[in-house]
Amino acid sequence: NAGVMQNPRHLVRRRGQEARLRCSPMKGHSHVYWYRQLPEEGLKFMVYLQKENIIDESGMPKERFSAEFPKEGPSILRIQQVVRGDSAAYFCASSPMTSGVSYEQYFGPGTRLTVT
Amino acid sequence: EDKVVQSPLSLVVHEGDTVTLNCSYEVTNFRSLLWYKQEKKAPTFLFMLTSSGIEKKSGRLSSILDKKELFSILNITATQTGDSAIYLCAVSTGYSTLTFGKGTMLLVSP
Numbered sequence: 001n002a003g004v005m006q007n008p009r010h011l012v013r014r015r016g017q018e019a020r021l022r023c024s025p026m027k028g029h030s031h032v033y034w035y036r037q038l039p040e041e042g043l044k045f046m047v048y049l050q051k052e053n054i055i056d057e058s059g060m061p062k063e064r065f066s067a068e069f070p071k072e073g074p075s076i077l078r079i080q081q082v083v084r085g086d087s088a089a090y091f092c093a094s095s096p097m098t099s100g101v102s103y104e105q106y107f108g109p110g111t112r113l114t115v116t
Numbered sequence: 117e118d119k120v121v122q123s124p125l126s127l128v129v130h131e132g133d134t135v136t137l138n139c140s141y142e143v144t145n146f147r148s149l150l151w152y153k154q155e156k157k158a159p160t161f162l163f164m165l166t167s168s169g170i171e172k173k174s175g176r177l178s179s180i181l182d183k184k185e186l187f188s189i190l191n192i193t194a195t196q197t198g199d200s201a202i203y204l205c206a207v208s209t210g211y212s213t214l215t216f217g218k219g220t221m222l223l224v225s226p
Contacts, residue, residue, distance in 0.1 A: 003158075033213060033214070035216075042120075042204070042216040042217055042219060043159070043204065043206075043214070043216040044216070045213045045214060045215065048213050056210070056213055059213075091159070093214075104150060104161050105150075105214060106161060107152075107158040107159045107160075108158055109158045110158060
């Protein structure tokens with residue numbers, strides 16, 4: 001049973017370019033969460049998605065960031081016009097249906113984004 | 117604003133020592149508290165705690181939650197060099213999104 005998959009593992013972008021980060025949840029998991037980890041900081045929640053729905057995007061910056069989880073295919077975190085401050089490790093996590101019950105989240109290996 | 121505070125921020129011990137890591141929280145709509153171990157990659161799930169006073173145990177690791185005093189501890193007995201990592205505490209709230217502490221960096225020296 002494959003775990004959470006993320007690609008690419010490392011991504012280098014120049015200022016002003018777009019970054020696309022992909023996440024495939026664990027088999028049987030329908031909930032996806034994106035977190036960002038800045039140097040010297042803890043993991044910060046960004047967005048929570050189910051298939052074709054954004055449930056909670058309270059942690060997403062208002063501009064340049066967007067996320068989707070289509071019916072088919074991986075979840076995508078998109079950062080437009082990247083700036084140096086976007087350099088961080090971006091982690092995706094997945095969990096099975098919650099239905100009012102708390103489930104643990106399993107994390108992918110992360111994508112380390114470097115903006116030059 | 118939800119807050120999770122871990123202490124100490126870093127810790128150096130010798131192999132064989134026992135360590136206790138602390139996590140306190142102030143959140144609305146608490147669902148559960150989770151511990152993760154992070155080496156140079158993905159945080160690895162250790163424990164999820166939802167009820168006060170019930171110890172969860174896995175090998176040399178154990179954890180307990182106090183919902184009245186709003187804290188949890190993670191104990192590691194007979195530490196080994198392979199236990200060196202950052203230990204993350206997170207609280208699940210609302211839609212089950214996680215609020216993380218900054219972590220405790222543990223270094224076990226041989």
